[in-house]
Amino acid sequence: MMRKFGILGYPLGHTMSPPIHTRLFEMSGHSDDYEIFEIPPERLAQEMPMLRELSGFNVTIPHKVEMLPYMDRLDETVGRYHALNVVDGLHGGLVGYNTDCYGFQKTVETMGASLSGSVCVLGAGGVGRMFAIESARCGAEVTIAVRENAIGLAQRVQADIRAQTPDAAVRIVDISKLHALGEEFHLLINATPAGMYPKVDGMAVDAALLPRCEYLFDSVYNPSETRLMREARAAGCKVTGGMAMLVWQAVKAHEIWDHAHYETEAVAALIDEMAAQVDRDFH
Template identity: 50%
Template sequence: MNYAITGYPLGHTMSPPIHNRLFALANLDAEYSVISFPPEEFSQRITQLKALDGFNVTIPYKQTVLPFLDELSDGAKLYGAVNVVKNDGGRYLGYNTDVDGFVRTMQSHRISLATDVCVLGAGGVGRMFAIESVRQGGNVSVAVRESGLAGARELQQEIREKLGAQIAVQDISTLKGPFGLLINATPVGMYPNQDHMPVSEEFLQGIPVVFDCIYNPRHTMLMNKAFARGCRVIGGMDMLVWQAVAAHEIWNGSQYEPAQITELIEDMNRQLCEREKSQ
């Protein structure tokens, strides 16, 4: 069987080692590769992707792929994005397992979303964090820069219409809490721009839990400063691995023991640390 991830750029993706380990744990003979190309080539390269048994989709193609699919899961429809495609005998089914990765990460750390949640960013993944937090009883604020306020208000309206719930929209430069959970859904702090964080260090005081969905570097500046302020911190590798587990459940019905996934997360973090040392 053949699988791949597509996106652009993909120079530092951790997906191949994660998925190849999951195939090995399930005793499946499969290969997982990287297929990367610029956006203007997508409509020509989709045939190459559809020849696979399944594939993952990441930035910037999570919405681009939608018109090329035959059916979307309820989650993909709700979040308006696909990150997993299954080739079901020539029918192409789209799923969103980012939400599975998020929810299972929170569950594995015994963190409730039914609290005051602040989501930094209202892009694709930020949108998902906000919607799912509302669905699970969270009192949600979305914080963006001035340039993102229009998009955040569109999300606010969508949540009002689809879920009958209210969220607050704030400018990140004047953000006010308090919050029980802070989620970074922005790229601020991602390699190679590690020396930045989306909020001030002072803002972190008194926030019990900080989740940064960035996985490279393993410890972002936000995570380091939050830890120093006494916050509990969670990095993005957990979510990356758990969403991959959900993809394997979709593709082949594979099942894994929680201890196997914990070990896999730890191993991938070690690999990432080795990469960081060589960068």
């Protein structure tokens, strides 16, 4: 019998989850069904019986936190971030996981960077919070760069980091003044929507900062190459875009669901394939 999986969110628009997961199922020898479940928050409770019948599903905004009370068990990764993005229904009840942290770590690892040096995270929203916490857990000296109106949000992230990793080095700076500090960063991470399609000319930081950064990870995946990535590459940085993390976090979901294994080279090829599909379909 064909198993049923899917992506839960609202609104979902042009989600890349179906093509990514369909290819991962094919690569591991499965031919499962993967659907889109576009469910508004007010309908979540009444749709839970249907969701419980699924073999597993991915979860995105706005349900990453709202799904927590419906889980029978939670993986420790969920406890770190108080949010889930993968649900396993194959191994007894509904079990919630956060595979974004794995996707982030694998992206950094495969680009040749490290989370043990100086890391600057641009933005302190949901994904920025995870980047900052994960970097601090791995021993990085973390700088959180935000606009003045987001200082309070950044301070909450800073408090979360210190609660989990008391000896962590973490500070907050004004993003508009970051380039003027004259500091160098091993890894610069864009966790803002700046540069995302259709506002592709946006950049979260002044280009003057980029020559002092060794690596850049831009979490934006549409377009596959942002202006920030182009400018960083021209400044001598080693760069990667958001599609890498999107695919790697999906890979982890398949490891959870099926104990599937994928070679790094095969995942790299899938990242390139999906990045090309984004540019072809959206532009």
